[in-house]
Amino acid sequence: MKPLTAPIAEIFTSIQGEGLYCGQKQVFLRFAGCNLACGYCDEPAAAKGASAAEMSVKEASAEVLRQVRESRARAVSLTGGEPLLHWKFIKALAPLFKKAGLAVHLETNGTLYRELEKLKGLVTVIAADIKLPSSTRGKAFWAEHARFLAAAPEKTFVKVVLTSRSSLADVKKAVALAAGARPDIPFFLQPATARRGGVKPPRGEFMEKACCWAAARLSRVKVLPQQHPVWGIK
Numbered sequence: 001m002k003p004l005t006a007p008i009a010e011i012f013t014s015i016q017g018e019g020l021y022c023g024q025k026q027v028f029l030r031f032a033g034c035n036l037a038c039g040y041c042d043e044p045a046a047a048k049g050a051s052a053a054e055m056s057v058k059e060a061s062a063e064v065l066r067q068v069r070e071s072r073a074r075a076v077s078l079t080g081g082e083p084l085l086h087w088k089f090i091k092a093l094a095p096l097f098k099k100a101g102l103a104v105h106l107e108t109n110g111t112l113y114r115e116l117e118k119l120k121g122l123v124t125v126i127a128a129d130i131k132l133p134s135s136t137r138g139k140a141f142w143a144e145h146a147r148f149l150a151a152a153p154e155k156t157f158v159k160v161v162l163t164s165r166s167s168l169a170d171v172k173k174a175v176a177l178a179a180g181a182r183p184d185i186p187f188f189l190q191p192a193t194a195r196r197g198g199v200k201p202p203r204g205e206f207m208e209k210a211c212c213w214a215a216a217r218l219s220r221v222k223v224l225p226q227q228h229p230v231w232g233i234k
């Protein structure tokens with residue numbers, strides 16, 4: 001039988017630069033391919049599946065565990081692209097990481113709830129995006145995000161990327177959705193990283209309004225920009 005494979009863009013060790021585990025050393029396994037096309041995407045090559053290598057579960061786990069031994073990291077982060085497109089691969093991979101004593105983090109765009117349901121008990125932490133229509137070329141995913149958060153385990157946190165095009169009405173919807181799932185869910189507002197000729201972060205005044213609205217309805221709200229550009233690392 002042909003071994004199970006997935007397109008892997010890269011496997012590398014770094015420091016988590018976003019969200020609840022910001023600052024923690026992790027080994028990252030980046031899957032290629034994505035079901036969305038966000039205007040602010042910072043991994044467009046991985047999202048489009050460019051220059052990925054097909055790897056088997058054995059090959060991918062061996063490389064992750066080698067880097068874990070070298071770095072003494074205690075967590076592996078499955079990222080992308082959209083890792084849940086490869087849920088069958090993750091289903092085979094995650095138990096190997098758990099057996100090695102690693103926390104398995106999943107960084108996802110929070111839309112593929114059916115795929116998430118197939119990984120029950122296999123993922124330790126989920127970093128789930130809520131995509132605002134202003135960031136995803138006008139397409140809304142409210143219903144998908146609601147079903148995703150309903151299926152997500154307790155150790156889930158939410159990230160909302162804000163750009164100069166984000167609207168407060170969208171932020172309010174995202175807050176209502178998160179509060180509907182769990183009012184104490186950690187909720188990160190992440191101003192987009194500016195890119196030459198493209199995406200711009202929102203103005204400070206907008207960030208403040210968004211943060212105040214969220215903090216009045218959720219107990220664990222933080223504003224946290226991506227730290228990798230600040231630290232000068234990937």
Ligand code: SF4
Nearest residue numbers: 034037038041081109
């Ligand atoms: S979901 Fe993530 S990887 Fe996919 S296009 Fe959006 S930002 Fe890029």
